[in-house]
Amino acid sequence: MKTYAQSETYLLPFNNKVAINPSLAGLNNNDSYHSGNQYYYVNEGQTYNLLYASWDSYSDKLKGGIALTFGQGLINELNVCTTEFGFSYSGFPIKTKNGEILLSVGTNLLVGTKQWTVAFLDGILLGRNDLSSPPGDSFFRYTTIKPKLGFLWTNDSFQFGITGATPYRLMAPEEFEYDHQPGPVSITIYMSGVLDKRKKDLYSKPFQLSPELIVFYNEESILSRLSMLSSHTDKTWGFFVQDDFTNNIHTLGGTIGYKRNFVRINLNAGMAIPGISDENSFLCELSLNIVVPPFDYSKINPWAPAKN
Structure with a gap:
């Protein structure tokens, strides 16, 4: 049995972009909340689940x-x-000819513990001299701190970013069979665009096409995902191809979503492509996204458009 950088449950969330590139925090002065659950089934002995939540905002x-x-x-x-x-901070803006560069800094603290249900059953069923279930007796397995730096170049139609993280194992009370130090550096490349540009502040079509590419690299794990979304007034649909090069699994899936005001619910699901994948795997993610844009309100002339 083997484990990779996913032993830190680094799955690629579809709708938690600040976890992928912290420079996106507070972009366009938006207040954003994202939460969801992603499940990745590799085989009977190797599955991963990630419940996530994030909040980001711009601070004057x-x-x-x-x-x-x-x-x-x-x-x-x-x-x-x-x-x-x-926690992360994004700022230090640098104006360019066609856009803006944003830099970010942050850190994550991760605590690995024995699976709660397994630890609970061991405490009830096992005697003093009985062997505990893997990974060992201790409930706390390890602690990892992950400082990170982010870079993002953005304009109205394209975004390109790179995030680098260096994990440090702070505490490991006892080594267990599958435990190991994480790779020295993790790199995430993020690219996204909008194919339908505005014309005189009006969209030329009733929908937007948004391609996106994410590549995650660690010496023990390489993942990538290419997606295309079509965003309409109240709904979203699209497709994606995710490549887990570590396990040689190539997943083809789709996206459906519904939007009401500032709230959007998305479902992403896909299965491994037969013949080119080593496992009959599948993944799915259900997410809730709330993005509230800034309001420019004038008490004197409340219907006046915002000034540039």
């Missing part, structure tokens, strides 16, 4: 965006749960 006092992230993961083959908290 700090002159930049701030983000808080949370993740609760499960690695079934190790009987390990992970709990992760993160």
Whole structure:
């Protein structure tokens, strides 16, 4: 049995972008909340689950965006749960000819524990001299801190970003069979665009096409996902191809979503492509997204458009 960088339950969330690139925090002065659950089935002995939530906003006092992230993961083959908290700041704007560069800094703290149900049953069923279930006797397995730096170039129609993180194992009370140090550096590349540009502040079509590419690299794990979304007034649909090069699994899936005011619910699901994948795997993610744009309100002339 083997484990990779996904032992930190690093799954690629579809709708939690600040976890992928912290420089997106507070972009366009929006207040955003994202939560969801992603499940990735590799085979009977290797599955991953990630419950996540994030909040980000622009702070006038700090002159930049701030983000808080949370993740609760499960690695079934190790009987390990992970709990992760993160904070990041995005700012230091640099104007370019056709856009803007944003830099970000942050850190995540992850605690790995014995799977809660397994630990509870061991405490009830096992005697003093009985061997405990894997990964061992201790409930706390390890603690990891992950400082990170982010870069993002953005304009009205394209975004390109790179995030680098260096995990450090702070505490491991006892080594267990599948435990190991994470890779020294993790790199995430993020690219997205909008194919339907505005004409005189009006969209030329009643929908937007948004391609997106995400590549995650660690010496023990390489993942990528290419997606295309079509966003209409109240609904979203699209498709994606995700490649798990570590396990040689190539997944083809689709996206459907519904939007009402500032709230959007998305469902992403896909299955491994037969013949080119080593496993009959599948993944799915259900997410809730709330994005509230800034309001420019004038008491003197409340119907006047915002000034540039």
